[in-house]
Amino acid sequence: MTPKVVRQIAELREEIAAYRRAHAASAQVGLVPTMGYLHEGHASLIRRSAEENGLTVLSIFVNPIQFGPNEDFDRYPRDEERDLKVAAEAGANLVFLPSVTEMYPDKPRTTVSVSGVTERLCGASRPGHFDGVATVVSKLFHIVQPDRAYFGLKDAQQVSVIARMTEDLNFPVDIVPCPIVREQDGLALSSRNVYLNPEERRQALILSQTLSQVAGWIEDGMSEAELTVRIRGRIRSQPLADIEYVEVATYPELGHPPADRPLRESREPLLVALAVRFGKTRLIDNVLLFPSEVK
Structure with a gap:
């Protein structure tokens, strides 16, 4: 039609x-x-x-x-x-x-x-x-x-x-x-992906690869500070990655989770979000974890 x-x-x-x-x-x-x-x-x-x-x-x-x-x-x-x-x-x-x-x-x-x-x-x-x-x-x-x-x-x-x-x-x-829709290799679909050259696109896969591990790191007992340090370290393994932010927020209010206890004890859904530039292209991605997944 x-x-x-x-x-x-x-x-x-x-x-x-x-x-x-x-x-x-x-x-x-x-x-x-x-x-x-x-x-x-x-x-x-x-x-x-x-x-x-x-x-x-x-x-x-x-x-x-x-x-x-x-x-x-x-x-x-x-x-x-x-x-x-x-x-x-x-x-x-x-x-x-x-x-x-x-x-x-x-x-x-x-x-x-x-x-x-x-x-x-x-x-x-x-x-x-x-x-x-x-x-x-x-x-x-x-x-x-x-x-x-x-x-x-x-x-x-x-x-x-x-x-x-x-x-x-x-x-x-x-x-x-x-839900987020991704390419077969994990890159989140975006109209701006067309800006990426082949090497930038290859290195941009670090975003989804890192976010796919976040639930496990939270279950291991990481705090907000520990988790953001871990994520930043993984993303920086790609030399073209220029991190704008990596943040953890309660969702949907986007508040700060309590800093004095592990994230797995959160009583609210958690959004782990990031924005990273590869060359001139700014990409965003995230993972949203609900209480049943955050133990």
């Missing part, structure tokens, strides 16, 4: 309203917000939405207000033809492809800021990033009015931010976190 491409907000609202009128009480709308250059991780979100909703709206928008002045907005990979093929194969019904001027006719003077879950991890090194994310997702929620919205846990902090915003602002949307 070829999805319908919509570029104007008014037309998108009309399409969704027509679907809801036609299906009345059974109408269910799913939203998959993306910045395009779709890969299997995005496709898994679209398929999940198609399974759970009668109408799946895929948005593709490289959002300028979530990029810092020295980040990769201009060179962020874009391929509309390829994206539409992935969308069709995965089961999207509508693809929303607005221009920047459609989403922001003027410089936005109203933004959404979520405190408490944005100060650590990526929020510490990308000031304003999550304000941009929360603002554009808030706009999409207002435009689409979905019943469910789907986000990948590769950016677990983003999921936490969106969930907090949704609860605080009483959006009638169920936030559906979806």
Whole structure:
């Protein structure tokens, strides 16, 4: 099935309203917000939405207000033809492809800021990033009015931010976190992987290889400090790796776990997250451990 491409907000609202009128009480709308250059991780979100909703709206928008002045907005990979093929194969019904001027006719003077879950991890090194994310997702929620919205846990902090915003602002949307999708060799799928040269990509495997050992290290009784030292040491075994952060946080509040006892005694889920540059490419990855796994 070829999805319908919509570029104007008014037309998108009309399409969704027509679907809801036609299906009345059974109408269910799913939203998959993306910045395009779709890969299997995005496709898994679209398929999940198609399974759970009668109408799946895929948005593709490289959002300028979530990029810092020295980040990769201009060179962020874009391929509309390829994206539409992935969308069709995965089961999207509508693809929303607005221009920047459609989403922001003027410089936005109203933004959404979520405190408490944005100060650590990526929020510490990308000031304003999550304000941009929360603002554009808030706009999409207002435009689409979905019943469910789907986000990948590769950016677990983003999921936490969106969930907090949704609860605080009483959006009638169920936030559906979806598992990280990886290449066969373990590298987490990302649109930015295309930037990596062959040697950078080979060395980037240290991220997933290290995270795969975290549960065992926690079960061995490591503290937060011991675990971050161990992870940093493993990653630094690759000479091209430039670590931005390695952090352990309770999830979804992103607080600090108690420093005076082993992590295996945590009563809350634990997120072990990292951001590492290989050359000019910034990669993030994480592992989320639940109490049943942290002994």
